[in-house]
Amino acid sequence: MAANSPPAFDEQTLLHALQQGDRRACDELVRHYAPRLYNVALRLVGRPDEAEDVLQETFIAACQKIKQFKGKARLGTWLYRIATNNGLMRLRRRTPAISLDELAESWEEAEPHIVQPWPEDPEKAVDMAELRAVMEEAIRTLPESLRMAFVLRDIEGLSTQEAAEVLGISPGALKVRLHRARLLLRERLAEYFASAQEEGTR
Amino acid sequence: MSVSRAEACRRWLNALCEYMDGELDEELCAELERHLAECAPCTTMLETMRHTVALYRRWGRAELPEEMLQRLKSIVHSHLSSDTEASTA
Numbered sequence: 001m002a003a004n005s006p007p008a009f010d011e012q013t014l015l016h017a018l019q020q021g022d023r024r025a026c027d028e029l030v031r032h033y034a035p036r037l038y039n040v041a042l043r044l045v046g047r048p049d050e051a052e053d054v055l056q057e058t059f060i061a062a063c064q065k066i067k068q069f070k071g072k073a074r075l076g077t078w079l080y081r082i083a084t085n086n087g088l089m090r091l092r093r094r095t096p097a098i099s100l101d102e103l104a105e106s107w108e109e110a111e112p113h114i115v116q117p118w119p120e121d122p123e124k125a126v127d128m129a130e131l132r133a134v135m136e137e138a139i140r141t142l143p144e145s146l147r148m149a150f151v152l153r154d155i156e157g158l159s160t161q162e163a164a165e166v167l168g169i170s171p172g173a174l175k176v177r178l179h180r181a182r183l184l185l186r187e188r189l190a191e192y193f194a195s196a197q198e199e200g201t202r
Numbered sequence: 203m204s205v206s207r208a209e210a211c212r213r214w215l216n217a218l219c220e221y222m223d224g225e226l227d228e229e230l231c232a233e234l235e236r237h238l239a240e241c242a243p244c245t246t247m248l249e250t251m252r253h254t255v256a257l258y259r260r261w262g263r264a265e266l267p268e269e270m271l272q273r274l275k276s277i278v279h280s281h282l283s284s285d286t287e288a289s290t291a
Binding site: 023026027030031034035038039042043048052055056059060063064112115116117118122123131132135139150151154155156157160175178179182183185186189190 | 215216218219220223225243246247249250251253254255257258259261262263264265266267270271273274275277278279281282
């Protein structure tokens, strides 16, 4: 832990303080969870201003409803669920839900085509700014349902069970989405590494 | 590559994700590891999928701007204050 890190986070203590109506606990809730929720909200709605609105709604709702929180899920999982629902509602107003045809297409696209080894340390082998731009574009263009499974599970580090709870789907369905997401992202990065290697040998 | 090998690779492709996450059934795990020991393409798939996840885990989180964090705190505070005033009015 870095020297300037805040004191260790204790979910139970925070929850107790929130349920007692402690204002400072609300600050602590925002400070601790906003960075995580922002990533999820931004990946979902795609625009920083809208992601900020999602976060505002999420924290206000959470602080108002905290007495109803029964502790069946972890506090973080509960917050991710509120933020995801808020984000999805916004998204649905803008774009209709993805059709089953599109999901089937994403499965066909997920078939691996470029299967060649990458450099042992990919970060040292290429221009990181370029790689990060490719990574951003790849995740941005994933179908939303696959993107959210990947963001919650692989970037936020939720367990399969927790990520499934947040999205309101079964753990089996979560695993299928995650697998497709990983395959699609891998393929995009494989294209990039293949072209970088080709350029390097020219 | 023989047809049966290609079919085996296709079948194992679907198990790689669970294998990476340590969620694959123990028996299947041993069977997959035997396949990986003699199949370079599947080993490459596994390695490149691991690299993919590791890269996103390290670089994939969008950073919350500090000024947004401060705005959030103050908006949440002002909402809670107005709620308290309304309930005590």
